[in-house]
Amino acid sequence: MSLRVAQAIVAKDLRTEVRSRSAVSTVLPFAATMLLAFGFALGPDRLLLARTAPALLWLAALFAAVELCHRSYQHEAANDALEGLLLSPADKGAVYLGKAAAAFVQLIALLVVTTGIVVVLFGLPIGPAPVLLLLTAVLGVAGLSTLGSLLGLLAVRSRSRQAALPVLVLPLVSPVIIAATKATEGLTNGTTAGVSGWLGLLVAFDAAYLAAGYVVFGYLLED
Amino acid sequence: MTALAEVDLAESAGIRSLSSVMVRNRIQVAAVIGHLASQGAPVTTTQRAAVRLSRVTRLFDGLAAVSQVSLEVAQGETVWLRGWNGSGKTTLLRLIATAISPTFGDGSVLGFDLRTERSAIRARTDLLSHETRLYGDLTAVENLRFACSLYDIDPRLADPALGRVGLEDVATVRVARFSQGMRQRLALARCLMRGPALILLDEPYAALDVEARVVVDELLTTARARAQTVVVASHEAPPGHLVDREVTMDGGRVITPVRVAPS
Numbered sequence: 001m002s003l004r005v006a007q008a009i010v011a012k013d014l015r016t017e018v019r020s021r022s023a024v025s026t027v028l029p030f031a032a033t034m035l036l037a038f039g040f041a042l043g044p045d046r047l048l049l050a051r052t053a054p055a056l057l058w059l060a061a062l063f064a065a066v067e068l069c070h071r072s073y074q075h076e077a078a079n080d081a082l083e084g085l086l087l088s089p090a091d092k093g094a095v096y097l098g099k100a101a102a103a104f105v106q107l108i109a110l111l112v113v114t115t116g117i118v119v120v121l122f123g124l125p126i127g128p129a130p131v132l133l134l135l136t137a138v139l140g141v142a143g144l145s146t147l148g149s150l151l152g153l154l155a156v157r158s159r160s161r162q163a164a165l166p167v168l169v170l171p172l173v174s175p176v177i178i179a180a181t182k183a184t185e186g187l188t189n190g191t192t193a194g195v196s197g198w199l200g201l202l203v204a205f206d207a208a209y210l211a212a213g214y215v216v217f218g219y220l221l222e223d
Numbered sequence: 224m225t226a227l228a229e230v231d232l233a234e235s236a237g238i239r240s241l242s243s244v245m246v247r248n249r250i251q252v253a254a255v256i257g258h259l260a261s262q263g264a265p266v267t268t269t270q271r272a273a274v275r276l277s278r279v280t281r282l283f284d285g286l287a288a289v290s291q292v293s294l295e296v297a298q299g300e301t302v303w304l305r306g307w308n309g310s311g312k313t314t315l316l317r318l319i320a321t322a323i324s325p326t327f328g329d330g331s332v333l334g335f336d337l338r339t340e341r342s343a344i345r346a347r348t349d350l351l352s353h354e355t356r357l358y359g360d361l362t363a364v365e366n367l368r369f370a371c372s373l374y375d376i377d378p379r380l381a382d383p384a385l386g387r388v389g390l391e392d393v394a395t396v397r398v399a400r401f402s403q404g405m406r407q408r409l410a411l412a413r414c415l416m417r418g419p420a421l422i423l424l425d426e427p428y429a430a431l432d433v434e435a436r437v438v439v440d441e442l443l444t445t446a447r448a449r450a451q452t453v454v455v456a457s458h459e460a461p462p463g464h465l466v467d468r469e470v471t472m473d474g475g476r477v478i479t480p481v482r483v484a485p486s
Contacts, residue, residue, distance in 0.1 A: 008372030084356030088373035089346035223323040
């Protein structure tokens with residue numbers, strides 16, 4: 001039943017996103033605008049742009065994740081649907097996995113587009129190991145979506161709501177952002193030395209966030 | 224009893240420090256005293272109770288929304304819970320549904336402990352309120368199928384349930400386009416589809432047109448036929464022949480449990 005619940009949550013969240021187009025209409029323009037603003041602020045120095053591009057890419061992904069997870073739980077809060085999840089006998093861990101998986105899919109799609117923007121605007125090279133770069137993207141986005149899906153629930157239940165999510169997410173997600181940025185930096189510079197360490201760190205944090213989310217989500221959902 | 228008298232009573236009962244902290248809140252002190260007084264004094268109960276609450280109190284920011292409520296609803300019984308706005312009806316229903324937990328007191332629902340066996344209670348209970356718990360970007364039938372996944376029931380039950388509440392023609396329309404009355408009917412369809420042992424209805428007649436009110440009454444009739452237990456919190460009286468008993472609440476307390484003569 002748990003798998004069925006997780007699948008139903010993923011399908012519901014993705015269907016809601018496709019129909020409401022909140023990521024396309026708000027999150028993506030937000031990320032693109034942020035990248036453009038940084039591009040203008042840094043000036044025309046191509047070398048500087050390329051050097052800062054990995055960090056900017058992951059910063060854009062972070063802000064997009066915060067906004068996306070916030071919107072995801074806003075949909076749940078409308079009409080008290082969140083209470084519907086609470087009052088169902090469904091495994092709350094499965095509900096969390098579904099929410100995290102849906103966020104993962106949406107963030108990967110967003111990252112593909114923002115990467116395109118960064119490659120064009122900042123001249124970021126793909127590097128000689130695109131598979132490792134893809135793996136970095138997957139692991140980094142997994143960290144953002146697992147943590148965002150857990151803390152998004154906390155934020156929507158707190159009185160300060162939208163303001164609470166970045167305050168909660170930013171300190172905790174720092175290891176993921178640092179590791180993903182360092183790995184991306186190395187891979188786009190054409191070196192794989194040290195990348196495995198950063199990828200290992202990403203795996204460790206992803207596993208920790210996922211396990212914590214699976215266990216804690218039900219308690220956070222309760223009154 | 225005055226607030227001062229309640230504090231004196233609390234102090235004489237040996238909870239001086241507690242009473243000094245809570246002296247500013249008359250209701251909270253009363254609730255704590257009631258809880259202490261309840262120790263060792265269990266409420267007499269019957270074996271076939273669907274709902275059994277023993278001196279349940281729920282505080283919100285120190286104020287008691289429900290105070291020392293003891294209530295027993297027999298299996299298959301339909302109870303009309305009446306009272307003014309703020310009398311505690313909704314909070315009581317939410318306590319029974321396990322949407323919130325009691326601050327003091329204990330109880331059981333359908334034989335399961337209110338605090339420790341919440342999942343079992345939730346699998347057998349449905350709470351219907353004005354917040355319909357539907358997703359606006361999903362269609363009517365998608366909302367019901369999603370509920371089927373959560374409750375592990377056959378999704379083929381969704382279409383007949385829509386037919387029973389007269390929404391079969393708008394099955395593929397997004398709920399965001401529905402009126403409040405249509406949403407209420409869809410929530411009723413979800414309840415009919417599930418067929419829970421205990422149905423909790425919070426102001427079920429609010430925002431409903433005449434046609435939809437009939438659906439609520441049909442739900443009560445069906446529940447009676449299936450021996451489902453129903454608690455209806457409403458300003459408006461449900462049809463007399465569908466109600467076994469009325470319970471009046473005021474200020475978070477149950478005032479009068481009265482038997483209703485069958486019409």
